[in-house]
Amino acid sequence: MKIANQNNRAVLISGDQALDIEQASSGRFPADIAALFHVWQEFSEWAQSASFASAGDLRQDQFGAPSPTPLQGFGIGVNYAKHVAEAGWPVPEYPLVFPKFPTSVTGPGTTIALSGPRVDWEVEAVIVIGREAHKVSADDAWDYVAGVTIGQDFSDRDVQQRPESHPQFGLGKSFPGYSAIGPVLVTPDEFDDRNNIALGSLLNGKEVQNSSTSDLIFPVGQLIEYISGIVTLTPGDLIFTGTPSGVGTAWNPPRFLREGDVIESWITGIGQMSHTFAGPEPAHA
Ligand code: ZN
Numbered sequence: 001m002k003i004a005n006q007n008n009r010a011v012l013i014s015g016d017q018a019l020d021i022e023q024a025s026s027g028r029f030p031a032d033i034a035a036l037f038h039v040w041q042e043f044s045e046w047a048q049s050a051s052f053a054s055a056g057d058l059r060q061d062q063f064g065a066p067s068p069t070p071l072q073g074f075g076i077g078v079n080y081a082k083h084v085a086e087a088g089w090p091v092p093e094y095p096l097v098f099p100k101f102p103t104s105v106t107g108p109g110t111t112i113a114l115s116g117p118r119v120d121w122e123v124e125a126v127i128v129i130g131r132e133a134h135k136v137s138a139d140d141a142w143d144y145v146a147g148v149t150i151g152q153d154f155s156d157r158d159v160q161q162r163p164e165s166h167p168q169f170g171l172g173k174s175f176p177g178y179s180a181i182g183p184v185l186v187t188p189d190e191f192d193d194r195n196n197i198a199l200g201s202l203l204n205g206k207e208v209q210n211s212s213t214s215d216l217i218f219p220v221g222q223l224i225e226y227i228s229g230i231v232t233l234t235p236g237d238l239i240f241t242g243t244p245s246g247v248g249t250a251w252n253p254p255r256f257l258r259e260g261d262v263i264e265s266w267i268t269g270i271g272q273m274s275h276t277f278a279g280p281e282p283a284h285a
Pocket of ligand 1: 075076077122124153240242243
């Protein structure tokens with residue numbers, strides 16, 4: 001099953017058709033996709049046999065973030081074996097988890113203001129939680145996942161490294177638009193192997209990242225076990241699962257995003273999204 005947030009209404013997708021979930025269910029399920037995650041089990045059952053008789057055209061140009069207002073967003077650092085190698089880091093003993101503050105969420109086709117001269121791209125598979133989860137085991141973890149979407153964990157490398165003695169990643173990865181997700185949410189059963197999902201990104205049409213979630217040091221099950229062992233995950237929450245090699249900071253010389261650059265991101269079985277970069281916002285509102 002694929003769903004999207006089209007013109008601020010939850011839609012079920014089949015081919016190039018979009019079915020308005022609130023209308024097709026005669027109001028049983030909400031138009032607000034964020035509210036839909038709170039009734040995900042019941043919705044999933046209803047969706048199995050939903051009629052597309054009243055479906056309209058799919059309009060990807062009207063898509064917003066598939067979970068636009070998560071209560072919590074998490075990012076995982078140093079989680080791809082090759083990315084860890086390119087940066088010269090040791091393999092971590094525990095997942096490196098940082099907040100992606102929810103106000104940084106944007107949809108799949110937006111223009112984003114650069115926050116400084118050292119902003120980087122990070123394509124990621126993003127998990128959207130479909131059921132409250134606390135102390136869930138890795139074996140059961142996928143049962144708590146609504147679906148997978150494409151993410152970009154845009155990162156201001158200067159801010160991410162502050163303060164030098166005790167770097168905290170959260171703020172540097174939470175400027176407006178730096179948690180980009182979309183275009184659709186795909187349920188785990190749609191993937192041939194949900195632990196081997198191909199993903200990549202292109203800078204101005206040239207490939208810069210190309211990998212698979214099979215290279216994750218801590219796969220999705222282990223991430224959910226670890227995070228839910230500490231906090232309670234809630235429906236609609238996002239987990240950015242980490243980025244593969246090919247980020248700009250690891251280039252020689254480094255290459256950071258500039259005004260006018262376009263980053264395209266793709267995941268096999270989900271689709272692709274595109275973001276354009278604008279110059280910085282004024283220092284003060
Ligand atoms: Zn990341």
